[in-house]
Amino acid sequence: MSSITLLYIILAVIFALFLAGFQYFKNKKSMSKLNMLFLLLRFITYLSVLILLINPKFEQLIITNEKPNLVLAIDNSNSVKHLKQDQNVLKLVNRLTENADLNKKFNITSYTFGDDLQASDSLTFSERETNINEAFNKLGQIYKNTIAPTILISDGNQTYGNDYAFVTNAYKQPVFSVILGDTISHTDLKIQQLNVNKYAYLKNKFPIETILVYNGNSAVNTRFVVKQGGNIVYSETVNFSKENNSKVLNFTLPANSVGVKVYTAVLEPLQNEMNTINNVKNFAVEVINEKTKVAIVSDFIHPDLGALKKSIETNEQRSVSFLNSKTILNQFNDFQLVILYQPNVNFKPVFEVLNAENKNRFTIIGTKTDLNFLNNVVDAYKTEITKQTESYQGISNKNYASFLIEDIDFESFPPLQSNYGSTTFSVPVETLLYKSINNVRINEPLLASFESNGKREALLFGENIWQWRAHTFLNTKSFIQFDDFIGKLVQYLASNKLRTRLNLDYQSFYNGNSNIVVKAEFFDKNYVFDSRETINIKIKNNLSGEEKTIPFVLKNNNYQVDLSTLKPAEYSFTVSTTKEKISKSGNFTILDYNVEQQFLNADVTKLQRLATNSQGESFFIENTQNLESKLLNDNRFSIVQKSTKNSLPLIDWVYLLIIIILSLTTEWFLRKYNGLI
Structure with a gap:
């Protein structure tokens, strides 16, 4: 408590005594015992009020001891068992976690990793992929502001992910590598x-x-x-x-x-x-037995053209040719889909042939599009002409029913340049992406599709879609998400198959070490996504004849089933709905391949480099006798003493209010009892 606060309390005592005395001792030669009691009660009241106003406080110092963390990052992949190191790992982990001195100095936490990091004490050595870099990225987030030396118990054989030897640029903790294996070179x-x-x-x-x-x-x-x-x-x-x-x-x-x-x-x-x-x-x-050929028709060069070609041709079943409004005229029969990029008046013969042959098309409308011409040659939609431009972002429509799409975070993509104005349709239209300005959705399509007179058509109201592909790479280090989205759109437009209520998404074959996920989408009779249905998949192993039925799980805007536990073989399957009795069949093959069994030795060089770069140390699994003493004697991992100052009131205001109420109530009852009121 400060000296000034103490002075205020002394003055409050004097002032409260003066006020009480002034009220009960004034003009009286002597005081009765009753008046003395009244004076005392009034003094208590005044003093409590003054103490409440002064609110004196004192500081409380709390000292705590904080132990550093000791992180055990244990490789749970199949390569550990393949190198016959699983029993050595179990013995080492038990020894570390049960060491009394280590538990006294550290808070010991165990994690296992394969393709992802898990907080778990159970070791099965069954993970089919290893991503050591991702494990350290997540540990870095967990122990960002603490002392957490890490013991990495691994063979160092990473099957995918960035090079973990330089992960210390982001992970600032010392790493002690325990190497599972030896340096003996085998033929x-x-x-x-x-x-x-x-x-x-x-x-x-x-x-x-x-x-x-x-x-x-x-x-x-x-x-x-x-x-x-x-x-x-x-x-x-x-x-x-x-x-x-x-x-x-x-x-x-x-x-x-x-x-x-x-x-x-x-x-x-x-x-x-x-x-x-x-x-x-x-x-x-x-x-x-066939290849989808796509023609991109444009009368000028634009980065969008290259981005579309790259995305479409990531599927080897498709090829793209660049043509202008004149060279396309004699080649229509060579293509299953025509993409019209910002058409102008020169495209009039192109539209005449397209309409005459009732061909599918994908029209991209941008700032260089001749809207007057387009409104004259197209009957299905009309676009308002304002001669102004606007930047629009996209918001995905989860109820889009023509084909299965995934939301790849369109809201974060750069805006597309487009003409300002609304578009009216004379045919039923489905919107894939809505326009948005400043994250506010407006009821206008940015990307839409429709079917009319047996043909399919898509419209994109914006240019600079190349920036979307580039943004996808910045976010995911890959173009796959954007390319898959464009691929599905092209597949829908290049196909004349009728729309169905049950759609499946699967591959013809999978590697044995990959995640095998089959997706399904079910629509009601109005082709609106229906999340109430129960969908099952019946799978048959064509080699053994074994059959099993597995239910789909509803996830986001589709149904999914994980078949990663299936053994390598050829399979046939039937997906069926319980209520509507709709079904679809297919086949796929799982190849016998385990990437974790391709290694013969530990990656000693990388594990030693990781330990050196992080100012840790490396040990072979057979020579870890000094690991505990290194950790116990390292001054970097000392127990940290922390002090916390808390400012607490000398008397809680609730108690002061109770004292005030009691003193005033007692005085009133005494005065009433003695007939003074």
Whole structure:
């Protein structure tokens, strides 16, 4: 309590005594006991009121001891078991978590990671992917402002993600790497990489590139073969030595029939080879009998044209050609879809042919579009002409029913330049994206589609869509989300199939280590998404005959089922709705491939580099005896003593009010009892 506050309290006592005395002692030669009691009660009242106004406080100092965190980041991937280190990991984790001295100094928390970080003490070593970089990114968010030395228990074999050896740029904690494995070099042959397109075209040959690697000292020769079923479709003899330890093979295979073709690439193992799993790699190619050709028609150059071509051609089933309003006239029959980019009066013959042949089209309207011409040649819609421009962002319509779309955060995309004004439609239209200004949706379509007289058409009211593709890459480090969105739009426009109430989204084949998710979308009779339906998938293993039925789970604006637990095989399936009795069937193949079993040694170099860069230390799993003492004796991880000052009132105001009420009430009753009122 400060000296000035103490002075105020003394003055309050004097002043309260003076006021009470002035009221009860004035003009009286002597005081009765009753008056003395009244004076005391009044003094208490005045003093309580003054103390309440002064509100004296004192400071309370609280001292606490805060222990640093000790983070155990444990590799739970299948490669740990493949390298026969799972039991060593369990013993080390138990030893660390049960160490009394470590628990006294640290708050010990265990995490496991594979493709994602999990706060868990249970170790199964069953994860099919490893992303060490992502684990450190999440740990960095959790322990951003604390002391948290980290013990990384891993073989260091990362199957995807950014290089974790330099993760210390973001993760500012010392990392102690426990290396699961050794540095012994074993003789090994390996199919390092096999590159092949997902799709091939009937009666064509598809190229294959294979990278083969040899780890050993002596010269060896073996054979590389590719099998389809029990038949060898390609073979080649390869020779390796210590100096010439890699080969790149390029060859082609014929696509003779339509469907998913599964192949097995085998690099025949050596007699003393320890790991033969990485000598075999399965791959598949879907053979199709047609290719979708798309024409982009424009009379001037714009970045949007290149962005559309890149997005459409990410699917090998599609090709794009650039034409102008004159060169397209004699080539209409070569294309399944025509994209009209900002048409002007020169496009009149183009529209005449399109209308005569009732062809599907995708029209992009921008600031250079001749709206007068467009309003004259098109009957389905009319656009208001204001000769003003505006920037619009997009907001996705979750009730869009023509095909399944995913919201890729359109609201965050840069705005498109468009003409200011409304558009009226004379045909039923479905909106994919609504226009918005400053995140406020207006009831105008930015991207819409409609069907009329047996043809399909889409309209985009804006230019600079190339910025959307670039923004997708900035957000996700990939163009995939945007390219998939454009791909689905092109697939819808290039297809003349009738719209159905049950739509499925799946691939023809999956790698055994990937997540296998089948998506479905169900609509009511008005083609509005229906979230009330119960959908099941009945799956049959075509090899074993085993069948199982799994329900779909409603997630966002579609139904999903995770089939990642299925074993590699060929499967047929039927998706059916419970209430409406609508069903669809299909087939897919799961390839036998486990990326976690391709490793023979730990990645010692990266784990040691990570420890060095983070000012930690690395240990092999067999030599971790000094790990505990290093942590206990490191002065960087001392217990931190923190002091907290709290300012507390000397007397709580509630108690002062109670005292005031009691003193006044007592005085009133005494005066009433004695007939003084």
